[in-house]
Structures are given as structure tokens and as C-alpha cells.
Amino acid sequence: xxxxxxxxxxxxxxxxxxxxxxxxxxxxxxxxxxxxxxxxxxxxxxxxxxxxxxxxxxxxxxxxxxxxxxxxxxxxxxxxxxxxxxxxxxxxxxxxxxxxxxxxxxxxxxxxxxxxxxxxxxxxxxxxxxxxxxxxxxxxxxxxxxxxx
Ligand SMILES: [Zn+2]
Numbered sequence: 256x257x258x259x260x261x262x263x264x265x266x267x268x269x270x271x272x273x274x275x276x277x278x279x280x281x282x283x284x285x286x287x288x289x290x291x292x293x294x295x296x297x298x299x300x301x302x303x304x305x306x307x308x309x310x311x312x313x314x315x316x317x318x319x320x321x322x323x324x325x326x327x328x329x330x331x332x333x334x335x336x337x338x339x340x341x342x343x344x345x346x347x348x349x350x351x352x353x354x355x356x357x358x359x360x361x362x363x364x365x366x367x368x369x370x371x372x373x374x375x376x377x378x379x380x381x382x383x384x385x386x387x388x389x390x391x392x393x394x395x396x397x398x399x400x401x402x403x404x
Contacts (some may be wrong), residue, residue, distance in 0.1 A: 257290060257330040258282045262365055271340050274350045277365075278339060282330035283346040291323030333387065338362030360384050 258281040269276050280286055295318045312318075330342045334355045338360050341352030361380035364373055 256329075257326065258286065265365075272350075272352070274343065274346050276340075278330070278333060278341065278352065279343045279350070280346040281343070282333060282342045284327055285343055285347060287323045287327035287330070290326040291319045291321075294322040295319040295363045324342075332360065334358075335384070336362040 259277075261277050262283040262340065264273070264276050264279075264384050265271075265278060274280055295315060299315060307404070330344060332341045333339075334353055335346075335358050337358045337360065339393050341354045343350055344353050345351065358381075361377045363377045363381075399404060
């Protein structure tokens with residue numbers, strides 16, 4: 256959800272197509288790497304965490320890639336939506352906006368428009384294209400792991 260914090264740009268008069276406008280910098284791969292590093296650092300340095308020394312945590316690289324991938328997935332999924340502006344994947348190095356050629360997901364209305372008939376169609380679209388496939392993958396992975404032990 257963090258990348259969509261950029262909707263506050265609208266209230267500061269920052270235009271949609273600007274580097275720090277909606278679907279700009281916070282939807283970029285660069286931002287995903289920053290969040291991946293910050294989230295990993297936070298997890299390894301929080302008070303009362305396990306006994307590993309932060310610098311020697313065996314999964315720190317995996318955690319970094321996980322948090323980076325989770326954050327980057329937001330922009331990648333936005334690029335599959337059928338509305339709004341494209342995604343500035345390469346901000347701050349380029350402000351070019353990208354979409355994938357195939358865009359099956361209904362774009363979500365911004366703000367209170369979410370609670371409307373259109374908002375329900377968006378939820379149904381997201382359920383079909385994202386939530387149900389994700390749940391199937393998660394359950395399959397769980398069953399596969401349980402089968403291995
Ligand atoms: Zn977004």
C-alpha cells in the first residue's frame with residue numbers, strides 16, 4: 256500500500272505526470288529497493304528481535320529481495336490496469352510512464368469513489384486477477400512445504 260502514499264501529491268498541486276505525482280517515484284524500482292533496504296534494516300535492528308547479530312543474519316539478502324519484490328509488485332500490477340497514467344518504473348532517472356500492452360485489471364477510483372458501484376466492479380476485477388490467483392499460489396506453496404516435512 257505504501258506506493259500509493261503519492262496520492263497526497265494531488266493536494267499539494269503536484270500534477271499527476273510529475274516525477275513525484277501519482278504513479279511516479281513511489282511506484283519505481285528505485286523506490287522499491289529503498290523500501291526493501293529500509294524494511295530489512297528495521298526487521299534486523301528492532302528491539303527484542305532474535306539473537307542473530309544483524310550483520311550476520313542468514314536470510315538478510317532474501318529478506319531484502321522479498322521486501323523489494325513486494326513493493327515493486329504494486330507498480331507492476333498498476334501497469335496492468337486499464338486507466339490512469341502509466342508507471343514511472345525508472346524514476347528518478349527517467350520520468351517516462353509505462354503500461355504493459357495487456358491491461359485486464361479495472362483501475363481503482365482514487366479516494367471516496369472507491370465506495371460506489373464502480374468500486375465494487377474494481378474489487379471484483381482485482382479479486383479475479385490478483386487475490387484468487389495469489390490465494391491459490393499461497394495455499395499450493397503451503398501444501399507443498401507441508402508435504403516436504
Ligand atoms: Zn498505485
